[in-house]
Amino acid sequence: MRLSHARRAVSARFDDPNLVSCAGLVPVLALAARCGLAQLLAGGLTLTGKGSANAADKVVALIAGMVAGADSISDMDLLRHGGMPRLFDQVRAPSTLGTFLRRFTFGHVRQLDAVAAQLLTALTRATPILPGARQVAFLDIDDTVRQTYGYAKQGAGRGYTGINGLNALLAVVSTPLSVPVIAAARLRRGSTNSVRGAAHLLADALATARRAGAGPARHALLLVRADSAFYGYDIIDACRRAGARFSVTARMTPTLTKAIATIDEQAWVPIRYRNAIFDNDKQRWVSDAEVAEISFTAFTGRRKSEHVIARLIVRRVRRLNPRSVPAGQSEMFAVYRFHAITDNPEPMLAAEATHRDHAIIEQVIADLKNSALAHLPSGRFAANAAWLACAAMAYNLTRAAGALAGSLHARARTATLRAQLITVPARLARSAGRLVLHLPRHWPWEPGLDELIRAALHDPLPTAA
Numbered sequence: 333m334r335l336s337h338a339r340r341a342v343s344a345r346f347d348d349p350n351l352v353s354c355a356g357l358v359p360v361l362a363l364a365a366r367c368g369l370a371q372l373l374a375g376g377l378t379l380t381g382k383g384s385a386n387a388a389d390k391v392v393a394l395i396a397g398m399v400a401g402a403d404s405i406s407d408m409d410l411l412r413h414g415g416m417p418r419l420f421d422q423v424r425a426p427s428t429l430g431t432f433l434r435r436f437t438f439g440h441v442r443q444l445d446a447v448a449a450q451l452l453t454a455l456t457r458a459t460p461i462l463p464g465a466r467q468v469a470f471l472d473i474d475d476t477v478r479q480t481y482g483y484a485k486q487g488a489g490r491g492y493t494g495i496n497g498l499n500a501l502l503a504v505v506s507t508p509l510s511v512p513v514i515a516a517a518r519l520r521r522g523s524t525n526s527v528r529g530a531a532h533l534l535a536d537a538l539a540t541a542r543r544a545g546a547g548p549a550r551h552a553l554l555l556v557r558a559d560s561a562f563y564g565y566d567i568i569d570a571c572r573r574a575g576a577r578f579s580v581t582a583r584m585t586p587t588l589t590k591a592i593a594t595i596d597e598q599a600w601v602p603i604r605y606r607n608a609i610f611d612n613d614k615q616r617w618v619s620d621a622e623v624a625e626i627s628f629t630a631f632t633g634r635r636k637s638e639h640v641i642a643r644l645i646v647r648r649v650r651r652l653n654p655r656s657v658p659a660g661q662s663e664m665f666a667v668y669r670f671h672a673i674t675d676n677p678e679p680m681l682a683a684e685a686t687h688r689d690h691a692i693i694e695q696v697i698a699d700l701k702n703s704a705l706a707h708l709p710s711g712r713f714a715a716n717a718a719w720l721a722c723a724a725m726a727y728n729l730t731r732a733a734g735a736l737a738g739s740l741h742a743r744a745r746t747a748t749l750r751a752q753l754i755t756v757p758a759r760l761a762r763s764a765g766r767l768v769l770h771l772p773r774h775w776p777w778e779p780g781l782d783e784l785i786r787a788a789l790h791d792p793l794p795t796a797a
Contacts, residue, residue, distance in 0.1 A: 348414060348759075349414060349415060350414065350415045350418075350759050350760045350761070351414040351415060351757065351758070351759055351760075352413070352414050352415050352416055352419060352757065352758050352760065353410075353413065353414070353755060353757055354400040354401075354410065354754055354755045354756070355419075355756045355757065355758035355769050355771060356733070356750075356753045356754035356755065356756050356781065356784075357396055357399060357400055357419075357420075357754060358419060358769065358785070358789070359733065359736075359784045359785045359787075359788035359789055360396075360399055360729055360730070360733050360754065360788070361392070361396055361420070362788045362789050363455075363458065363459070363729065363732060363733065363736070363788040364392065364395070364451075364729055366458065366788070367451060367454035367455055367458055368454060369392060369395075369447075369451055369454075369725075370388045370389075370392060371388075372447045372450050372451060372454075373387065373388035373391050373392070373447055374387075374388045376443050376444075376446055376447045376450075377391070377440065377443050377444065377447070378440070378443065379432075379435055379436070379440055381435060382431075382435075383428070383431040383432050383434070383435050384432065384435045386422065387432070389422035389424070390424055390428070390429055390432045391444070391722060392422075393408065393411060393422065393423055393424050393429060394408070394429055394433075394719075394722045395722050395725050395726045395729065396411060396420075397410055397411055398703065398704040398722060398723055398726035399726045399729060399730055399750075399754060400750070400754060400755065401703065401750055401754075401755060402704070403703060403704055403705070403706035403707055404706075404707050404709045405426050405429060405430045405433070405709045405710070406426050407426075408424075408425075408426040408429050409425075409426055411423045412425070415759075415760040418760055418767070419760070419767075430709075430710070433709075433710055433712075433715040433718055433719065434710060434712050434715050436712075436714040436715055436717070436718040437714050438714055438717075440714070440718070441519075441714055441717040441718050441721060444718055444721040444722070445516065445517070445518075445536075445721055447721075447725075448514075448516075448517070448721050448724050448725045448728075449515070449516065449536070449539075449540040449543075451725055451728065451729075452513060452514070452515065452540060452544055452728050453540065453543045453544050455513075455728055455729070455732045456544040456545050457545075458732070459732040459735045459736050459787075460735050460736075460742075461510065461513060461728075461731060461732045461735045462505065462506070462507055462510050462513065462544060462545060462546070463507060463509045463510055464507045464508060464509045464510070465505075465507050465510075465541075465544065465545045465546045465547070466545060466546075466547070466548055466549040466552060467547075467549050467552050467553070468507055468508055468547075468552065468553045468555075469505055469506070469507050469541060469546035469547055469552075469553070469554050469555070470505070470506050470507070470554075470555050470556075470557060470686075470689070470692075471503060471504070471505050471515065471534075471537055471538060471541055471546075471554065471555070471556045471557070471576070472503070472504050472505075472506070472512065472556075472557045472558070472690050472692060472693040473501070473502070473503045473530060473533070473534055473537070473556065473557075473558045473562060473567075473693075474501075474502060474558070474559065474561075474562075474690075474693045474694075474697070475499055475500060475501040475502065475520075475526050475530075475561075476499070476500050476502070476697045476701075477491060477493045477495050477497045477498070477499055477500075477522060478497050478498050478499075478500055478701070478705055478708055479495050479496065479497040480496060480497045480498060480522075480708055481496075484711040485498065485708070485711055485713075485716075486711060486712055486713035487519075487520075487521040487522060487713040487716075488521075488522045489521055489522035489523030489524075490522060490523060491522050491523050491524060491525075492525075492526065492561075495522075496522065497522045497708075498519055498520070498521070498522045498708055498713075498716060499519070499520040499521065499522055499524050499526075500517065500518070500519055500520070500700075500705070500720055501517070501518045501519075501520055501526075501529065501530060501533055502514060502516070502517050502693065502696065502697065502700075503515045503516040503517075503533055503534060503536075503537035504692075504693050504696050505537070505540075505541045505544065505546060506692060510735075510742070510743075511692075511695070511731065511742075511743050512692055512693065512695070512696050513727070513728045513731050514696065514724040514727055514728055515536075515537040515540045515541050515544070516533050516534075516536050516537035516540060517720050517721060517723075517724045518533050518717075518720075519708075519713070519716055519717040519720045521713075526561035526562065527561060527562050527564055527566075527567070530562055530566075530567060531564075531566035531567055531569070531570045532570075534556065534567060534570045534571070535570045535573070535574060538554070538556070538570070538571070538574035538576055539574070541554065542554075542574070547575075547576070553577065553676075553677075554574075554575070554576040554577065555576065555577045555578070555579055555676055555686065556571045556576050556577070556578045556579070556580075557578075557579045557580070557686075557687060557689070557690035558578075558579075558580045558581070558690065559580075559581045559690065560580075560581040560582065560583045562580060563580050563581060563582050563583050563673075565630075565631045565634060565638055565640070567580065568580065568630075568640055569638075577674070577675050577676055577677070578642075578673075578674060578675060578676075579672055579673075579674035579676050579683070579686065579687045579690070580672065580673055580674070581670070581671065581672050581673075581687075582628075582630065582644070582671045582672065582673045584671070587632065588628075588644075588671060591626060591628050591644060592644075592646055592671070594626065595624045595626055595646065599624040599625075599626075600622040600623070600624045600648070601622060601623050601624065601680070601681065602620065602621075602622050603620065603621055603622070603623055603681060603684075604620040621647050621648060621649045621670075622647070622648050623645065623646065623647050623648075623680060623681060623684050624645075624646050624680075625643050625644060625645045625646065625680050626643075626644050626646075627641065627642075627643065627644070628641070628642060628643070628644035628673060629641050630642065630673055640673070642673050642674060642675045643673070643674050643675065643676070643680075643683070644671060644672070644673055645670075645671070645672045645673075645674060645680060645683055645684050645687070646670065646671045647670035647671075647684060648670075670684075672684070672687045674687065695745075696727070699727065699745060699746040699747070700723060700727060702746070702747055703723070703726075703727075703746055703747070703750070704719070704722070704723035704726055704727075705720065705723050708720075727746065730746055730749050730750070730754070731746075731749075733749065733753060733754075733784055733788070734749045734753070736783065736784045736787040736788060737749075737753055737780035737781065737783055737784040738779065738780050738783050740777070740779075740780055741753065741777075741780050752776075752777040752780070752781070753777065753780060753781050753784060756771060756772070756775065756781060757771075757772060758770060758771050
């Protein structure tokens with residue numbers, strides 16, 4: 333591929349008032365409007381004082397910018413170019429949006445979290461974003477550290493990663509047929525422990541998942557999955573109170589070691605993974621292993637009524653070099669790399685595979701860090717917490733747009749959805765009193781974009797069951 337003209341014969345002029353670079357925002361914001369986002373914000377936010385007027389319009393502008401690819405406050409200028417004023421009104425300057433974010437307090441952020449939960453519920457009714465949730469749904473919880481720089485970030489600190497930054501706690505809900513959407517998100521101090529406040533967020537996320545249609549059918553499964561950082565009674569108690577099941581990686585304690593030692597050698601079932609999996613402890617790829625299970629009583633240090641009796645599923649992996657076993661230890665004790673305590677009713681091998689799929693939340697974290705969460709743009713903690721809440725809503729709206737666009741985009745990454753459906757150039761024109769978007773001829777993803785525009789702008793929304 334090469335230029336069709338000599339370099340000196342090519343020039344550029346920024347002079348067309350009818351061009352836009354992100355025409356895909358039209359169906360996305362139409363979908364948000366039809367799900368009542370502006371009304372939810374108007375009724376749920378109680379910001380007062382200088383810079384807080386028209387709060388609903390400003391939050392929608394922040395979300396729109398994030399959907400289009402903005403990852404900082406200054407990037408919100410994406411919304412102010414060419415024919416954008418003809419497509420949208422109530423667009424605000426980046427400086428205005430920055431001032432607005434700094435008006436948030438902890439209570440206002442919690443109000444925004446409530447709006448995000450209500451929006452997800454509305455999206456699940458209007459789009460096929462969580463197919464099959466009535467029968468099987470998974471809720472995964474994990475946290476990540478977003479690195480920050482300088483000394484002016486409130487709450488920044490060094491936690492378990494050793495990286496200076498702020499900690500984001502996420503709970504995502506998915507089904508075997510869908511990619512995850514964000515059910516709850518909280519920003520925490522960078523030095524915080526992973527499990528701090530996790531039980532409360534989990535309870536909120538489970539309530540949101542239920543309202544979004546997860547697990548109402550008879551014999552339905554709503555399973556909470558977490559790694560060893562969240563192994564604690566409060567997490568499992570939150571699951572049981574909400575009527576959900578759990579699958580949590582247990583930490584290797586002396587009690588657990590003794591329990592594993594009681595497993596009969598004949599109980600181990602060999603399995604070979606169709607696709608190799610990465611063992612974080614051994615830092616290598618694993619293609620086969622052995623799995624066994626026993627009954628296990630957890631949290632025996634607490635009062636008897638708080639003891640948890642569940643299945644303990646253990647996976648062991650053969651060492652590449654048996655000579656590397658430390659002196660005085662048998663190979664069996666040296667190779668245990670996986671131990672999940674669960675009340676998942678699936679057969680052992682299916683329950684083991686289901687637990688490993690908890691890693692799906694890492695894709696959500698990667699997508700966020702590759703878009704709106706690339707930065708935490710303000711020096712104020714509450715402003716950054718509000719930014720995270722807006723990022724969660726932008727993520728869910730983008731996922732809903734992908735679901736409406738058809739099977740090709742239903743499971744695509746956020747960056748792919750943005751490139752193929754959102755940041756599409758268009759020329760604005762009027763015909764018979766109607767606004768027409770002239771999109772590129774031979775756009776490779778025209779069927780999906782056309783379906784999204786039709787479904788978001790013209791089709792009637794489904795009524796709640």
